[in-house]
Structure formats: C-alpha cells, structure tokens
Amino acid sequence: xxxxxxxxxxxxxxxxxxxxxxxxxxxxxxISMDVMSTGVIAxxxxxxxxxxxxxxxxxxxxxxxxxxxxxxxxxxxxxxTAIVIGFSIxxxxxxxxxxxxxxxxTLEISEIERSNTP
Amino acid sequence: MMMLTIAWIALPxxxxxxxxxxxxxxxxxxxxxxxxxxxxxxxxxxxxxxxTLRLLDSFGVTLFADSLSGYFILGNALVTAAVLLxxxxxxxxxxxxxxxxVLHGCVNADFICADFISLYVALEVIGIAAFLLIAYPRTDRxxxxxxxxxxxxxxxxxxxxxxxxxxxxxNGSFTYEGLQQxxxxxxxxxxxxxxxxxxxxxxxLWLPLTHSEAETPVSAMLSGAxxxxxxxxxxxxxxxxxDLLLILQLFSVAxxxxxxxxxxxxxxxxxxxxxxxxxxxxxxLAAPTAAGFYALSHGLxxxxxxxxxxxxxxxxxxELRQSSIPFPMWGVLAAAGLSLSGxxxxxxxxxxALTLKSLPPWQxxxxxxxxxxxxxxxxxxxFLPTRGFLExxxxxxxxxxxACLLLVGGLxxxxxxxxxxxxxxxxxxxxxxxxxxxxxxxxxxxxxxxxLPRGAEQFENLIGAMSLILVLLFxxxxx
Numbered sequence: 001x002x003x004x005x006x007x008x009x010x011x012x013x014x015x016x017x018x019x020x021x022x023x024x025x026x027x028x029x030x031i032s033m034d035v036m037s038t039g040v041i042a043x044x045x046x047x048x049x050x051x052x053x054x055x056x057x058x059x060x061x062x063x064x065x066x067x068x069x070x071x072x073x074x075x076x077x078x079x080x081t082a083i084v085i086g087f088s089i090x091x092x093x094x095x096x097x098x099x100x101x102x103x104x105x106t107l108e109i110s111e112i113e114r115s116n117t118p
Numbered sequence: 119m120m121m122l123t124i125a126w127i128a129l130p131x132x133x134x135x136x137x138x139x140x141x142x143x144x145x146x147x148x149x150x151x152x153x154x155x156x157x158x159x160x161x162x163x164x165x166x167x168x169x170t171l172r173l174l175d176s177f178g179v180t181l182f183a184d185s186l187s188g189y190f191i192l193g194n195a196l197v198t199a200a201v202l203l204x205x206x207x208x209x210x211x212x213x214x215x216x217x218x219x220v221l222h223g224c225v226n227a228d229f230i231c232a233d234f235i236s237l238y239v240a241l242e243v244i245g246i247a248a249f250l251l252i253a254y255p256r257t258d259r260x261x262x263x264x265x266x267x268x269x270x271x272x273x274x275x276x277x278x279x280x281x282x283x284x285x286x287x288x289n290g291s292f293t294y295e296g297l298q299q300x301x302x303x304x305x306x307x308x309x310x311x312x313x314x315x316x317x318x319x320x321x322x323l324w325l326p327l328t329h330s331e332a333e334t335p336v337s338a339m340l341s342g343a344x345x346x347x348x349x350x351x352x353x354x355x356x357x358x359x360x361d362l363l364l365i366l367q368l369f370s371v372a373x374x375x376x377x378x379x380x381x382x383x384x385x386x387x388x389x390x391x392x393x394x395x396x397x398x399x400x401x402x403l404a405a406p407t408a409a410g411f412y413a414l415s416h417g418l419x420x421x422x423x424x425x426x427x428x429x430x431x432x433x434x435x436x437e438l439r440q441s442s443i444p445f446p447m448w449g450v451l452a453a454a455g456l457s458l459s460g461x462x463x464x465x466x467x468x469x470x471a472l473t474l475k476s477l478p479p480w481q482x483x484x485x486x487x488x489x490x491x492x493x494x495x496x497x498x499x500x501f502l503p504t505r506g507f508l509e510x511x512x513x514x515x516x517x518x519x520x521a522c523l524l525l526v527g528g529l530x531x532x533x534x535x536x537x538x539x540x541x542x543x544x545x546x547x548x549x550x551x552x553x554x555x556x557x558x559x560x561x562x563x564x565x566x567x568x569x570l571p572r573g574a575e576q577f578e579n580l581i582g583a584m585s586l587i588l589v590l591l592f593x594x595x596x597x
Contacts, residue, residue, distance in 0.1 A: 013280070020273060021581050033273060040279050047283050074177050075283060078235050078292070082279055085242045089272050092249060096265040103258055109577060116262040117327065117572075118386075 005046055012039030026100070026107045030093050037086045044079035048072045119169055123181065123230070126158050130223025134216050141212035148215045149202050155195035155226060162188030170232075176291045182232035186357075189410025190229040190350050193417040196528050197342035198222045200421055200521040201335045207515045214254055221247035221344065228347040233292040234282040234308070237351055238275065241315055244347050245271040251336045252328065263331045270324045270580050271315055277588070278311025294351075298359060305362070306591035309352070310584060316348020318403065319373045320583045322396050323575050326380065329392035334428025337388065341395045342421035346413050349402050356406040365594055366403055367477075371484040374400030378491035382563060383570045385435055387427045387499075394495055395420060397488060398458065401473055404485055408472035411535055415465035418532070419454040422525035423499070425518065426450050435498060442505040450522045455496035457529050459555065460489060460548045465529045468536025471544045486551065493555025494563055501560070 016036025023029050052069025097107065104112050130151045137144045162169075168184035198218065205214070221244060228240040245268055252264035282292060284304035289296035297305060310321070317325040329341050356363045377397025384390045398416045402409050426447050432438050443451075457466035470489060474482055573579065 013276075017273075017581075017585070020269075021578050029269070033269070033276075036273070036276055040276050043280055044283050047287050050287075075286060081235070081239060085239065086272070089242070089246060089268060092246065093265060093268060096253065096261050096268075099256070099261050100258060100265070112262055113577060116259045118331070 134219035144215040159192030180232040193414035203521040274314035281307030302595035330388035338421040338424040342417040370403040374488035381495035465532035471539035497559035
C-alpha cells in the first residue's frame with residue numbers, strides 16, 4: 001500500500017514539475033507549482049503515518065499510550081508551516097500576475113520574457 | 119549568551135514591523151538593528167568556543183553559532199548598513215525599510231540555523247522579502263524579474279522540502295547531523311535546493327538578470343549579503359561531512375569558471391558584476407575553513423561596486439570608455455575591483471591567500487586560472503578614463519559617499535583578520551595574477567567582440583536545469 005501511495009506522490013510532484021516547464025501560460029505555471037507543492041505535502045503526511053494513523057492526542061482514561069499506533073506529529077507540524085509559506089508565496093505571485101496581465105493580457109511567458117528582458 | 123542570541127534573532131522582525139507603526143523614524147530603527155548585528159558578529163569572532171542552542175528537544179529548533187557565522191553576520195550587517203546609508207536621503211517609503219530590516223534579520227537567522235526546517239523558513243522568508251524589494255519600483259520589468267526569482271527559488275525549495283523529510287525519515291530529527299545517515303536522494307534534493315538558492319553553477323543562472331535589473335541598493339544587498347544565505351549551509355555541510363566536500367569542491371571550480379567567462383564577455387556593467395558574483399561564490403565554497411572571510415571581503419567589495427555602477431552615466435562599457443567618470447567614483451571602483459582581484463593591502467588579498475592555501479593541487483590550479491579571469495573582468499573597470507570632480511557631480515548625495523567610505527574602509531580594516539598571509543610568495547603570486555590578467559585584457563580581450571548566448575537564462579531553461587543538476591548530483595552521489 002505504501003509503495004502505491006509513494007508512486008502517486010512521485011507522479012504528482014513530477015506532474016507539477018513538468019507542468020511548470022511545459023505550460024505556456026504563466027497562470028498555468030503557477031497552478032502547476034501548486035500541484036507540485038501538494039505532492040510535497042502529501043509526502044510529509046505519508047511519512048507521518050508510517051507508525052500509525054491515530055491522531056496524536058493522549059487520552060489517559062481509555063488505553064495506555066504504548067498500545068495505540070499514533071501518527072507522528074512532527075512532520076505534520078512542520079508541513080503546516082510550509083503550507084502557510086507556500087500559500088503566501090502563491091498569493092504574492094498571483095498579485096504579480098494580475099499586474100503583468102494589464103500589459104500582457106495573454107500571459108504567455110514567451111511574450112512577457114521578450115518584452116521585459118533587456 | 120543564549121538569551122542574547124534569541125533576542126538578537128527576534129529583534130529585526132519586531133523592529134521591522136514596528137517601522138510601519140513609526141514611519142517617521144524608519145531609518146533610525148533600521149540602522150539600530152544593523153548596529154546590534156555588527157556588535158553580535160564581532161562578539162562571535164572574539165569568542166573561541168561555539169554557541170549551541172537546542173530549544174525544546176530534538177524536534178525543536180537547533181541553533182549553532184561560531185566564528186564562521188560571525189564573519190557571515192558581520193558581512194551582512196556592514197552591507198546592510200551601507201545600503202541604509204545610501205538610501206538615507208532618498209524618498210523611500212517605510213515599506214522599503216521594513217523589507218530591508220526583515221531581509222537582514224532572516225539572512226542572519228540563516229547563518230545560525232542548524233536544522234533543516236529553520237533553514238527552510240529562513241530561506242523562504244528571504245525569498246519573499248527579496249521579491250518585495252525587487253518589485254518595489256512597481257514597473258512591469260521589475261515585477262517580472264521578481265516573479266521569476268520567486269518562482270525559481272520556490273520550486274527549488276520544494277525539492278529541498280522532500281529532501282528534508284527523507285532525512286527525518288531515516289533519523290527521526292531534522293538536525294544537520296542527520297545528513298550522515300540520509301539516503302543519496304535526500305542529499306541530492308537538499309543540495310539542489312541550496313545550490314539554486316545560492317547561485318552555484320548552472321542552477322545559478324537566474325542570478326545575472328535578477329541582480330542586474332534590480333534597483334541599485336537592492337542589487338548591492340542581494341549580491342553582497344543575500345546570496346550567502348544559500349552558500350553558508352553548504353559550507354557547514356562541507357565542514358561536517360568529508361564525503362560532501364569533494365562534490366562541493368567540484369561545483370566550486372565549475373562555478374568559478376562559468377561565472378568568470380560570463381563576466382569577461384558581458385557588455386553591461388551591472389551584468390559583469392552579477393556574473394562575477396557567481397564566480398566569487400565558487401571561491402567562497404572552495405575552502406570551507408576560509409569561507410567566512412572570503413564571503414565578508416566579497417560582500418563589501420561587490421556592494422561598493424554595485425553602488426557606484428548604478429550611478430555611472432551609462433551601463434554600457436562602450437559608452438563609458440568614450441565619456442569619462444569622476445575620479446572619486448573611479449577610486450571606489452578601483453579599490454573594490456583590486457580587492458576582488460586579490461591585490462595586497464585590501465581584504466581580498468588575504469581572503470584569496472587563505473582560500474588557496476589548503477586546497478588539493480587540481481582545485482588550486484583551477485581557481486588560480488579563474489582568479490586571473492577575475493582580474494581580466496575588473497581590468498575593464500579599472501582602465502576606464504577618469505576626469506576631475508565637476509560642479510555637476512555635486513548632486514551625488516552624502517549618503518552615497520558615506521556608504522562607499524564604510525565599504526572601502528571595511529575592506530582595509532578587514533586586513534587585520536589575515537595578517538599572517540602577507541608572505542613574500544603570496545604577494546608575488548597575487549601581483550603576478552593581476553599583471554597576467556591585465557596584459558591579457560589589453561592585448562586580447564579588449565579587441566574581441568563576442569556576444570554570449572543568453573538562451574540558458576530563459577525561465578523554462580532555468581527550471582529545466584534543476585532536473586539536470588538533480589540527475590547529476592544523484593549520479594555523483596551513487597558513484
């Protein structure tokens with residue numbers, strides 16, 4: 001099962017990466033980057049679930065802590081930071097694209113590059 | 119010292135956002151933060167033992183500061199101070215000074231991080247702050263250049279994140295030490311992220327356009343301080359792990375050559391400087407023990423060069439050769455250019471001598487050739503025609519001259535860190551390199567008219583180059 005999930009994550013990351021290279025439209029490139037970062041987030045969640053799937057909240061009344069297969073909270077906490085950073089970068093980029101769209105309505109990267117490179 | 123370190127890390131962020139509330143004293147607040155950093159950097163250089171901080175437990179934030187971090191922090195602080203002096207009299211908004219302060223703080227944080235996730239956060243915030251500074255003029259071109267920078271750096275950091283989780287998977291912790299037991303693919307992914315962010319070899323080709331098209335003070339800040347943020351972790355890994363040292367040395371020589379070839383054949387002053395940054399980063403990476411001092415001397419010289427180049431009447435060498443530049447500005451150009459070429463009496467001499475001292479022969483020969491190339495590239499600045507100071511030149515603000523004075527003064531004072539390298543063979547060697555560079559320039563290069571293709575700098579090729587470097591790193595790792 002883990003192997004299938006890993007393959008799916010790999011496919012998502014690679015799909016996003018090739019989208020960044022192959023898509024002609026700047027907007028689509030940014031969305032491809034989002035796909036790639038979704039893959040990275042999934043990778044962290046998968047690593048966190050290696051030891052178990054239970055939400056890591058300790059409940060003393062029912063069972064002792066050792067017998068429950070808790071998920072590892074550290075990668076989840078870390079990826080939460082990364083999600084926030086990724087989302088703010090995405091927002092910044094979209095604002096930049098909005099500004100660029102006024103003079104380059106098609107948002108084709110070759111056009112933008114030609115008119116803005118010395 | 120522990121509380122001091124934490125307070126020092128938090129201060130730029132706190133003050134940076136306070137600048138918004140107190141826009142009247144923005145310049146003073148920003149300068150205050152920078153002065154604290156100068157003090158902290160000097161303290162680190164004076165201490166003999168390193169500071170290790172482990173906040174919470176093995177899952178928490180790990181910080182590590184020693185004299186290597188001290189050099190990087192001092193360089194960052196001096197460059198930021200010069201940029202602030204330069205902008206002091208200009209009509210920049212509080213937003214600009216907020217971003218400068220936040221950027222300064224995050225670069226500092228990068229220099230004392232010792233775990234992958236703190237480093238990730240620092241690098242990403244550096245990317246955001248640098249983007250906002252590049253896009254500050256709000257023109258289409260500046261927005262595109264900034265967007266391109268942010269896109270490349272964010273894609274590289276996504277690869278880095280995958281590498282970081284693979285390190286965690288094999289160690290149960292994110293600290294740098296975990297790289298030892300990490301699988302090859304984790305090392306390759308992490309190195310790819312840092313090489314791209316630090317502007318090394320082919321993955322650093324985003325750098326010439328970004329650094330040359332940014333505004334003058336922002337170029338100085340990016341080339342003098344911010345690129346070091348990607349180099350410092352690499353130097354740290356090279357010191358920690360013998361196995362990585364060889365790979366990084368290969369990259370350092372390749373970068374030194376690539377950058378210097380671009381620098382020799384460019385026609386535009388700011389692009390020459392940006393290309394030479396790539397080559398100098400190779401020198402920083404070459405010898406981990408001397409990296410701090412080299413980064414300091416390069417940062418000071420490059421910031422001074424960018425500040426002057428931004429105020430010359432033209433950016434084209436052809437036009438500059440026909441007109442002439444005021445003598446004091448030429449003086450700053452010459453001092454900084456000579457320092458980067460390794461001329462005695464300036465910090466660049468000691469830095470080059472320390473770097474070349476402890477290298478294997480193949481690397482030493484490669485870097486000496488690259489150093490000759492650097493002398494060729496800067497001969498074009500040094501041989502520009504000069505004239506006296508005219509009445510029309512008085513428009514240069516006093517902030518500009520103070521900034522240049524600080525940077526060139528820093529280059530002279532920093533000599534005291536490397537007095538032991540003033541031996542007769544070293545002096546002879548450096549003078550020989552410069553003489554060779556200058557004669558090659560005046561005999562050959564000056565007459566050549568070669569245009570280097572810029573296709574590799576297109577956005578899609580920059581992203582594509584990442585996959586090639588990844589395959590290369592993976593291949594080298596397996597061998």
